[in-house]
Amino acid sequence: MKTTLNRYLAFIAMLLMSMAITNPGICQKKDRVRMKLSYTKDQKGERSIAITLTAGSGKSMHGVQNGTVSLLAVEGDSAVTIATLQTDTLGTAKLYLENGYLLPKSADGISMISGTYDGDDNYNSASNELQISDLNFAISFEERDSIKYLMITANQADAEGNELPVEELDINIGVDRLFSILPVGEVTTDADGWAELELPDDLPGDAAGTLTFVAYVDEHDMFGTVKSAVAKDWGIPVSYEVKPLPRQLFTDEAPFWMIASVFIILIGAWYHFFLSISKLIKLKKAV
Amino acid sequence: MEAVNISMQEFAPRLETPSRKWYLWVAMLSIISLVGIYALVMQIVKGQVITGMRDNAVWGIYTANFVFFMGLSYAGALVSCAAQLLRIKWIKPLVRMAELLTVSSLIVGAPFILFCLGRLDRIHYLFIYGRIQSPITWDVIAISTDLVFCIAFLYFTNIRDFARLRDYPNLKVAPWRKKLYTFLALNYRGTPEQKKYLHQAHDIMAAIIIPTAIIAYSLLSLIFSMSLRPGWHSTIFSPYFVVTAGYSGIALLIVIMWIYRKTHKLEKYITILHFNYLGFGLILLTFIYAYFSFSEYFSDWYNQTQAYSLLLEKFFDFNQFAWLSLFHVVFAIVVPIIVLGFPWLRTVKNVTLVALFIVIALWVKRYLIVVPTLETPFIPIQDVRPEYVKYSISWVEWALSISGIAVIVLIFTIGSKISPIIPVSEVADVQNLEKPEILFKTKGE
Numbered sequence: 049m050k051t052t053l054n055r056y057l058a059f060i061a062m063l064l065m066s067m068a069i070t071n072p073g074i075c076q077k078k079d080r081v082r083m084k085l086s087y088t089k090d091q092k093g094e095r096s097i098a099i100t101l102t103a104g105s106g107k108s109m110h111g112v113q114n115g116t117v118s119l120l121a122v123e124g125d126s127a128v129t130i131a132t133l134q135t136d137t138l139g140t141a142k143l144y145l146e147n148g149y150l151l152p153k154s155a156d157g158i159s160m161i162s163g164t165y166d167g168d169d170n171y172n173s174a175s176n177e178l179q180i181s182d183l184n185f186a187i188s189f190e191e192r193d194s195i196k197y198l199m200i201t202a203n204q205a206d207a208e209g210n211e212l213p214v215e216e217l218d219i220n221i222g223v224d225r226l227f228s229i230l231p232v233g234e235v236t237t238d239a240d241g242w243a244e245l246e247l248p249d250d251l252p253g254d255a256a257g258t259l260t261f262v263a264y265v266d267e268h269d270m271f272g273t274v275k276s277a278v279a280k281d282w283g284i285p286v287s288y289e290v291k292p293l294p295r296q297l298f299t300d301e302a303p304f305w306m307i308a309s310v311f312i313i314l315i316g317a318w319y320h321f322f323l324s325i326s327k328l329i330k331l332k333k334a335v
Numbered sequence: 336m337e338a339v340n341i342s343m344q345e346f347a348p349r350l351e352t353p354s355r356k357w358y359l360w361v362a363m364l365s366i367i368s369l370v371g372i373y374a375l376v377m378q379i380v381k382g383q384v385i386t387g388m389r390d391n392a393v394w395g396i397y398t399a400n401f402v403f404f405m406g407l408s409y410a411g412a413l414v415s416c417a418a419q420l421l422r423i424k425w426i427k428p429l430v431r432m433a434e435l436l437t438v439s440s441l442i443v444g445a446p447f448i449l450f451c452l453g454r455l456d457r458i459h460y461l462f463i464y465g466r467i468q469s470p471i472t473w474d475v476i477a478i479s480t481d482l483v484f485c486i487a488f489l490y491f492t493n494i495r496d497f498a499r500l501r502d503y504p505n506l507k508v509a510p511w512r513k514k515l516y517t518f519l520a521l522n523y524r525g526t527p528e529q530k531k532y533l534h535q536a537h538d539i540m541a542a543i544i545i546p547t548a549i550i551a552y553s554l555l556s557l558i559f560s561m562s563l564r565p566g567w568h569s570t571i572f573s574p575y576f577v578v579t580a581g582y583s584g585i586a587l588l589i590v591i592m593w594i595y596r597k598t599h600k601l602e603k604y605i606t607i608l609h610f611n612y613l614g615f616g617l618i619l620l621t622f623i624y625a626y627f628s629f630s631e632y633f634s635d636w637y638n639q640t641q642a643y644s645l646l647l648e649k650f651f652d653f654n655q656f657a658w659l660s661l662f663h664v665v666f667a668i669v670v671p672i673i674v675l676g677f678p679w680l681r682t683v684k685n686v687t688l689v690a691l692f693i694v695i696a697l698w699v700k701r702y703l704i705v706v707p708t709l710e711t712p713f714i715p716i717q718d719v720r721p722e723y724v725k726y727s728i729s730w731v732e733w734a735l736s737i738s739g740i741a742v743i744v745l746i747f748t749i750g751s752k753i754s755p756i757i758p759v760s761e762v763a764d765v766q767n768l769e770k771p772e773i774l775f776k777t778k779g780e
Contacts, residue, residue, distance in 0.1 A: 302467040310467060310476070313550070317480060320543040321487065327536035328491075332521045334528040 078172045079103040081112055085163050085178035087272030091224075091262055095145040097178070099163055101135050103171055111139020115165050119143060122160040122177075123152040130161075157181055157206040158270075178272075183214065185263045185276035196247040196282055200263050202237050204271075213241025217265065221245050224260035224277060232261075253283020342763075343496075343503045346755035349599065350500070351507045353752060364745040371738020374731040375450065383453055385731050390716060392709040392726035397450045399701040400736050403583065404444025404743075405478070405555055406576070406697070410584015411437030412485055412548040415492070416541035425612060427761045428604040431754070432591050434489040436584065439746035441482045443739045448474075450735060470557040477551035484547055488540045490519070494533060495760035498523040552580050559704065565642040566635065566708040575627045582620040582667075583697040589613050589690035591747070593683070595756055604757045607683060614686045617693070618675040625668045646711045656707050659699050667696035 084100040101112035115135040120127040133141035151159035159180040167173035186201040202214040217237045222229035235243035253259045259282055264275040293299040388395050414433040418426040465472040498520035523529055553573040560572035596605040635643045649655040674680045674689045706726050
């Protein structure tokens with residue numbers, strides 16, 4: 049009796065095992081997910097936090113679509129949810145911080161943001177943290193001995209709002225162009241958070257010679273991506289008046305010889321047509 | 336041509352009240368045409384997504400039809416105008432068929448290029464914003480000019496028959512048709528002065544239609560040859576197109592001749608001589624066509640640039656276009672040379688059958704010009720769905736194509752009910768050995 053029971057139990061166990069092996073819901077291995085958080089402050093002062101969820105590696109690397117990510121502002125032991133976002137087809141989501149919105153800061157002016165993704169049937173959970181320190185640039189210009197300089201001061205604000213200089217910060221300087229920033233140079237701030245760059249004097253500007261100088265740091269560990277822009281009429285004025293295009297095959301207006309040829313052929317053909325019609329009119333009258 | 340007795344008495348009964356069979360035939364053709372109109376409406380409403388045309392193959396069977404029908408029209412114009420200008424007597428009984436072929440294929444063929452347009456509602460932009468530098472603009476001008484000229488020429492050759500019908504006392508047709516004949520006959524009474532004017536009008540139109548048709552068809556080829564695509568960018572495309580047009584048009588004329596000969600009992604007017612002469616013309620064109628085809632493909636093959644090689648490989652790949660290529664070569668070149676080349680094979684039926692296969696093979700040739708090239712671009716689109724690269728004909732395209740053929744047959748059916756399919760007056764001229772005025776005269780020594 050006991051042997052028979054054991055046989056039944058063994059059979060049931062084998063059945064359950066085979067179900068576990070064949071059922072994708074049970075046996076499927078979930079993909080590991082990586083979360084990347086980044087902070088950006090553009091030249092207009094607009095701030096945003098971008099989240100990217102990726103899974104797989106190498107050629108199979110892909111974004112996690114429709115993943116729900118919670119962003120929390122951490123202050124000491126407590127955390128406040130500031131947003132819940134859903135990733136797009138590329139696995140990215142972006143939170144734009146309204147102007148004037150203050151993130152909770154520690155005493156040294158650092159905001160701690162935590163992102164969490166709970167995972168789903170296909171993906172494991174993931175989390176990451178981001179430290180943000182609000183960086184500000186002050187840009188000014190000066191001309192000495194006919195040489196033009198751009199001067200920049202980098203400051204960060206502490207919890208009380210006091211401006212503290214940022215030392216040893218590498219800042220890129222460039223000129224805003226149509227599709228990207230044209231690099232002009234790189235400076236490193238001193239103990240006062242100050243640096244200067246000698247500007248070339250042959251940069252083409254708009255019709256009034258205006259150039260938009262951009263100071264920026266890219267994906268800095270502490271400050272994220274920060275940009276600041278100031279316009280200055282130190283460029284060479286360039287007139288962008290478009291000269292009328294020649295009469296060619298590839299322009300709007302056809303070459304004269306082509307128009308003339310087409311009209312001569314058409315006039316010749318239609319002249320003969322009407323000539324033959326005139327013969328018919330004469331035919332009708334000649335009774 | 337041997338003199339035959341011809342009079343309106345023989346042809347008038349064919350123009351009188353149609354039989355029930357005739358009405359049934361017209362109804363059937365009209366239904367097929369309506370199916371085409373339904374397909375067109377569906378295409379306009381749902382867009383070109385219901386056709387086989389996609390990102391790569393932006394043209395398909397419509398463009399092949401356009402080129403094919405334009406070619407037929409060119410050949411019809413050439414035959415009828417050459418007969419007029421060169422005073423070829425034996426061709427006279429075929430002139431009306433040739434003219435009807437020209438006009439009907441122009442009317443049906445020209446709209447096919449419009450069916451390729453994604454936004455038919457913007458068709459008037461072609462006239463408002465059309466660039467004179469574009470071969471498409473040239474084509475629009477040339478084809479519309481050609482159409483007007485060919486309709487005028489068809490009318491010119493009918494004037495004397497309209498006058499005969501007006502004057503034929505026993506013609507049992509509706510009064511409005513009598514009035515129509517009177518109006519269209521333009522007071523023609525056959526006075527020497529009227530004959531002179533009609534001859535002049537005829538000659539002028541014939542002289543202008545031949546170059547117009549050649550220009551129109553050459554311009555059609557420029558749409559292809561002025562594009563930088565493998566298989567299209569060729570200097571011999573214009574003469575190649577003109578020869579192909581003449582070849583397919585004369586082949587179809589033989590088929591039409593045979594049908595009318597059988598159905599209308601016209602053995603007296605369409606004789607074996609006509610099949611002999613046109614058969615001879617056909618074999619001559621077969622050799623010229625074969626020569627052009629060889630020159631075209633041989634130079635492409637010898638170049639061996641990547642895209643050209645890929646295109647030629649497709650013509651030899653039985654999973655791609657090899658069956659169609661084989662069909663084209665066999666029935667457009669090999670079979671005509673064998674059947675028309677040996678006198679014991681050259682019977683009326685064989686000539687007609689060969690001509691029919693030539694017509695089909697040359698339609699296939701137009702398909703092979705359009706589709707494989709579009710499926711083989713110099714810079715292929717990356718990571719695109721296979722159905723976007725490979726063209727396949729949808730029911731909408733088939734429906735419009737078949738209805739196009741139905742409309743041509745309908746025009747022939749109705750046209751031969753309005754005036755005799757054999758131009759009575761023209762043939763009577765030959766019978767009466769009337770000496771027409773010669774167009775170009777030298778002034779002695």
